[in-house]
Amino acid sequence: MNGKAKQQINQWYHAYSQDLFQYIFYLIRDHDQAKDLLQDTFLKAYNKHDSFNQENTKGWLFRIARNVTIDYVRKHHPVSYLMDTLPANQNSDNTPEKHLALSESEQELYYALGQLKRSYRDVIVLRKIKDFTVSETAEILGWKEQKVRVTLSRAIQALKQQLKKEGYQHEAL
Amino acid sequence: MKHYDDSLDRRLKRLNEEVNLTEDEKENILDSIHYNINHKHMKSNNIFNKPFVFAISSIAITLFFVVSLLLQQDSDIGTSNLQVTGKYNINSDEYTKEERIQLIKNYKIGVNRKDQINLGKGTNIPHSVGIMNRFDIGADDNYQFGRTQNVDAEALKNGGLDVQVFIESAGGDLPLSLKAFYYREDERQLYFFVNTGEAVYEYPIDEALYGENRDLFLLEKLKHELEVGMSKEEVIQNLGPYDQDFHSSPVDRKFWRYDVEPNKGDPYTKYYRFVDFSGIANNMLNMQVFVRWNGDSAESFSAVYFDETSQSVRQYHMSEGARLTEAIFNNEDNQHIHVGDFIYPVPSVNHITSQEKPYDTQQFLSVDELHAQTYDQTLNKAVSTFKNYRPGDTIYFEETIQSIIYHEAENKTEFVLSEDTSMEFAGDLREQYNEGDRLRLRFKVIPQSADGIYVTYDYAYHFYQHDESPQIEDYLVE
Helix, strand or coil: CCHHHHHHHHHHHHHHHHHHHHHHHHHHCCHHHHHHHHHHHHHHHHHCHHHCCCCCHHHHHHHHHHHHHHHHHHHHCHHHHHCCCCCCCCCHHHCHHHHCCCCHHHHHHHHHHHCCCHHHHHHHHHHHHCCCCHHHHHHHHCCCHHHHHHHHHHHHHHHHHHHHHCCEEECCC | CEEECCCHHHHHHHHHHHCCCCHHHHHHHHHHHHHHHHCHHHHHCCCCCHHHHHHHHHHHHHHHHHHHHHHHHHHHCCCCCCEECEEEECCCCCCCHHHHHHHHHCCCCCCCHHHEEECEECEEECCCCCEEEEEEECCCCCCCCCCCCCCCHHHHHHCCCCEEEEEEECCCCCEEEEEEEEEECCCCEEEEEEECCCCEEEEECCHHHHCCCHHHHHHHHHHHCCCCCCCHHHHHHHHCCCCEEEEECCCCEEEEEEEECCCCCCCCCCCCCCCCHHHHHCCCCCEEEEEEEECCEEEEEEEEEEECCCCEEEEEEEECCEEEEEEEECCCCCCEEEECCEEEECCCHHHHHHHHCCCCCCCEECHHHHHHHCEECCCCEECCCCCCCCCCCEEEEEEECCEEEEECCCCEEEEEEECCEEEEEECCCCCCCCCCCEEEEEEEEEECCCCCCCEEEHHHHHHHHCCCCCCHHHCECC
């Protein structure tokens, strides 16, 4: 057992588990599954601890979380994955209403976000919900910064379009 | 229309605050992490460990290829060297080297050889499409060079050869393309000339690309010289003429492929358009480099090669947004490669080489069988590589419709095919289909990475490309 690794996993867990959970949740919209994937994220981080260069821990953990989540979607919802959509949440116990006290406005946003293609959802969650910088987002997604900017702009337009389609509009960005 | 005064940014931030783990949940997860870490060592002491399985499968793959190669020997027997005749006998002493080069440059693609220059007797070279012949112009009687596609840069440099010409044909008299290599003593520089019928390129080229370490130099070029967005001229200046070009119609992209064969041994005779992973894993090829074109702009690059040090196949891939990502094919989990907008899990060697096994691609697959095609049993997860289908193949699919849902707002029909699988198509199809009907579709496997290792199928690709459901007629099997 690597004592130092275990100690660091503990520290990282206390520092980032809530953020990572929120990120995973918005990728799959399943509270219980997001908890399992959060656990997998830290187990993967433990296994990869020796090869981690100790720079930008938060970005590194988010990258692992993203890969773990994508693997899960591929494994359990291959068609959803191939179709670049969110898996349908068939378990009524896991509907957002159970875990989220969302206002009407937030619910609309929540559903509109779920209708976007994966790359749009990715960049909105990281930039606008998780508040990562362009450079941090680029590192997590493995994109160039320019691509993050362009995709975010398109994603916001698509989100607005989606909200409009559902009959809502907002004042400004 | 409802209206909100709050900004979208603020609403998104608030959304974040609504999703939280309770303190109890946090503690439970941390306990579970500790438990799993403490019991980690118990999992690895299994006699069926990954290196063991890999070793056994490698032996099986090697045996399979040895047998395949032996079976192929017959088809190779009887291929005769081509004699190209024409008005000008380029090998006669009346021509200087410069005149020979000029005559070759005037060689017309698509014109009957008999009307052109006499190149003499060619050497047939194994080639994936059509026939490739090599002509050693200006060589003395004792000149010998292996039956491979590699260029004899050394002989061109020391005067043992004036020009080395490669002509590709469909088997008849009409040449499809020509490439020639020569050395300019005054500049001390190797040159190449290529006429593809569509374009002509002539550039100096780094002679190291045609030496013993061609694979290493190609890799260096890929890592340090090539950029996404380069033109065909820029790429060909860096890498030299390609060995094969082909088109993938579902994605409407052209591909170039460079093959690096071992310097010794028999020439490799079994080619696929996209990567021959098993050929590389079994040292029948050292490397294959691919360029994927979107018009005249390089969209992505890939190099797949055998790494002697790690005794494994490696892959470099470069695409927009993912400068250079690397994978090692070693049956280990947790590797991902970036290709454009996507991150793909690297499949196991076992999974990807199963494409070599005999398989009836004409059979109809059920939903479960379709899912099983992308399920990597070694890694125990879904990947983006089909077990038995390569890019360009057609997957035939048949499943019973369990229920039909019409979405009026989007004017699309969803066919529920299993508990977690449904497919949707444009329009209201409730009149044409009923629950219990068998849906028979065909999907085309399309390449996502430049080398064709990571794929999807046209139905899924449609959703990525368009924001609307596809027409069912595009996939129906009559």
